[in-house]
Amino acid sequence: MAYSVKEMFYSLQGEGHHSGRPSIFCRFAGCNLWNGKEASREQSVCSFCDTDFIGTDGQNGGKFRTEQALVEAIEALWPEQAEHKYVVFTGGEPALQLTNELIIALQKRGFECAVESNGTLPLPSQLDWVCISPKGSAEITVTECDELKLVFPQEAAMPERFTDIKARYRYLSPLNDWQQSTLIFNSNTQATIDYCLAHPQWRLTLQSHKILHID
Numbered sequence: 001m002a003y004s005v006k007e008m009f010y011s012l013q014g015e016g017h018h019s020g021r022p023s024i025f026c027r028f029a030g031c032n033l034w035n036g037k038e039a040s041r042e043q044s045v046c047s048f049c050d051t052d053f054i055g056t057d058g059q060n061g062g063k064f065r066t067e068q069a070l071v072e073a074i075e076a077l078w079p080e081q082a083e084h085k086y087v088v089f090t091g092g093e094p095a096l097q098l099t100n101e102l103i104i105a106l107q108k109r110g111f112e113c114a115v116e117s118n119g120t121l122p123l124p125s126q127l128d129w130v131c132i133s134p135k136g137s138a139e140i141t142v143t144e145c146d147e148l149k150l151v152f153p154q155e156a157a158m159p160e161r162f163t164d165i166k167a168r169y170r171y172l173s174p175l176n177d178w179q180q181s182t183l184i185f186n187s188n189t190q191a192t193i194d195y196c197l198a199h200p201q202w203r204l205t206l207q208s209h210k211i212l213h214i215d
């Protein structure tokens with residue numbers, strides 16, 4: 001199986017349950033809910049995406065023709081000799097490309113494998129951590145996850161719609177301006193705080209990498 005990767009980098013997980021954890025991000029190209037072009041953003045099912053996932057031209061990006069080639073490129077980004085290896089597959093929508101073969105090959109090299117997915121497509125069974133982030137009116141087909149991380153508020157995807165999804169943790173992440181790489185306190189942040197206080201099964205998470213100005 002060949003993989004199209006927009007970019008790969010080593011940083012701290014900025015969002016959700018593993019916030020602060022050193023992680024390699026492997027960002028696959030392409031998404032099923034938006035083609036990535038500004039001209040079609042408004043007509044898309046997902047219209048607030050903050051990420052460029054078109055093509056393979058980002059840092060450490062490229063076309064990887066085999067699992068082995070991608071495994072080696074990921075391994076090369078982890079600090080030498082260090083343990084607690086962790087890779088987060090994101091995108092774009094990683095479910096379009098991610099396979100158990102890739103995950104198992106990385107696990108053999110000592111990596112835990114996590115995914116950030118919109119939850120509309122089936123995911124490989126061997127993942128160590130599954131984070132689902134529902135988008136607008138898109139139907140969620142994943143029924144169980146480790147972490148449900150909902151961008152808030154979304155008219156067609158309010159938290160009550162997802163009570164049937166089994167999740168170890170439920171987070172609300174304030175909707176941020178996709179044109180801004182800095183996190184600024186705004187009315188969405190306040191609305192998220194208010195919703196969590198009134199519905200304590202939900203916890204606040206912030207895109208902390210946008211506060212810290214790291215990748």
Ligand SMILES: C[S@@+](CC[C@H](N)C(=O)[O-])C[C@H]1O[C@@H](n2cnc3c(N)ncnc32)[C@H](O)[C@@H]1O
Pocket residue numbers: 031048049050051090091092093094116117118132133135149151173174175176177178207
């Ligand atoms: C770019 S997406 C890629 C993974 C997958 N397609 C998804 O949507 O979960 C990575 C994460 O960024 C979040 N995200 C994207 N745009 C955002 C925005 N404008 N404000 C807050 N979170 C955003 C998504 O909800 C998701 O949790």
Ligand SMILES: Nc1nc2[nH]cc(C(=O)O)c2c(=O)[nH]1
Pocket residue numbers: 011012013014015025051090091116209214215
């Ligand atoms: N630091 C950092 N944390 C992240 N968590 C999820 C991200 C993503 O774009 O999927 C992301 C990202 O792009 N950077």
Ligand code: SF4
Pocket residue numbers: 031032033034046047048049050051053091092093118135
């Ligand atoms: S589903 Fe994820 S990658 Fe696709 S457009 Fe929405 S936020 Fe971006």
Ligand SMILES: [Mg+2]
Pocket residue numbers: 050051
């Ligand atoms: Mg991001």
